[in-house]
Amino acid sequence: MGRPGDGDMTTRARGLRNLRAALAPVAAGVCVMAATAAVLIPVLGGGDGPAPRPAPYGTHSARADAAAADCTPANAAASLRPSPEGGPAVDRIKARGRLIVGVDQNTYRWGYRNPATGDLEGFDITLARAIAEDILGPDPKITFRAIPTSQRIPALQKRTVDLVVRTMTINCARKRQVAFSTAYFQGGQQVLAPINARITGFDDSLKGKRVCTAAGSTGETRLAEERHGARVVTVPNQLDCLVRLQLGEADAVVTDNALAAAQAAQDPTVQLKGKPFTDEPYGVAVNRADTDLVRRVNQVLENYREGGGGSRWMAAYRQWLQADLPGISKAPEPQYSD
The missing domain is CATH 3.40.190.10 (Periplasmic binding protein-like II)
Incomplete structure (x- = not known):
């Protein structure tokens, strides 16, 4: 799937891996x-x-x-x-x-x-x-x-x-x-996806797409109720969804719009799609x-x-x-x- 900045994927992926590495000591118990x-x-x-x-x-x-x-x-x-x-x-x-x-x-x-x-x-x-x-x-x-x-x-x-x-x-x-x-x-729950992706929101434009959400989140619950033909990918934390999106391992993210806006602030190649579809x-x-x-x-x-x-x-x-x-x-x- 094409997206802005594909030529910079290696650099972006390295940056995300560096972020994960920076967090690793805490996850390891330090x-x-x-x-x-x-x-x-x-x-x-x-x-x-x-x-x-x-x-x-x-x-x-x-x-x-x-x-x-x-x-x-x-x-x-x-x-x-x-x-x-x-x-x-x-x-x-x-x-x-x-x-x-x-x-x-x-x-x-x-x-x-x-x-x-x-x-x-x-x-x-x-x-x-x-x-x-x-x-x-x-x-x-x-x-x-x-x-x-x-x-x-x-x-x-x-x-x-x-x-x-x-x-x-x-x-x-x-x-x-x-x-x-x-x-x-x-x-409210909303869809986050690359700017040029042909995804318009929480609708049938997700059919066949890999949609990432955090395990135990309201996004996971909503996708279980209505997938719109998407293949759901669950991860421990929402930041992992941004990593998946960056590395081309997911096509879209379903999460709270407040969190999605913060993720979009970290990566200008993605944006919120459609409108919020729940109250959170x-x-x-x-x-x-x-x-x-x-x-x-x-x-x-x-x-x-x-x-x-x-x-x-x-x-x-x-x-x-x-x-x-x-x-x-x-x-x-x-x-x-x-």
Whole structure:
């Protein structure tokens, strides 16, 4: 399949391989200092002290069960009302003196390592730091665990992390497994493909094409429902799809448009095709037992949105996302279930 820049494929492929190589030490289990009080480690690595201990389920689990049972697409983004108070999960984090957060490390603009500094940066990382500051005070200690898309829910269920802040879409299927905060960003699934590809969007132009998506993502779920004749290729992380596209091993990518826009910013030979075909509200994911932590995160988000155009949310949007996703004037409005 022809595409702009095919003559530069070797150079581009080498650049992508160099990026993968730069990330390899973290995947292999090497601890990297992401900031003064933050550490980045792999989800299956040795860890930073003991993993969070399970809290009793009891009424907490019953409440989560009820919310999941009543979930519909219309109210999927509804969450518990905010509270600045503590509780078993918040107290556990304070006693440990460190927040453990599951994040991405290779999605540009959202959660990625700055190659010049080695620091984790992005919209999700900024939000995770705000949550840590609220619970632990100024200059909080944070352990960032790099988690593949398909391991976000297992990491919470096994209590390898306290939270997942990783462009995770809120939906009813996931709410049967984990709890969510209110939405902190609104995206939608869209197709990413080379500029000159004869692909027009999520339609029959995908017939016979190799379409890449991340395992465990809403893109994989949507393609399982409606392939449009495509051959689906799944990978652990969305960046792997860009690599496949670069190396000619995939013809298109299905992912959230927010992530696709970041990938297009990294490679000017690809572009978004068609229109978004789903609603993708991103939420902070939490173990279903930890309702006090859900409420505390929702309080942080209330404060984060406060001030409209002068809010911390808008400041983070302008810093990380506006260049690739222009035209957003405010954070999503929160929905509450009680």
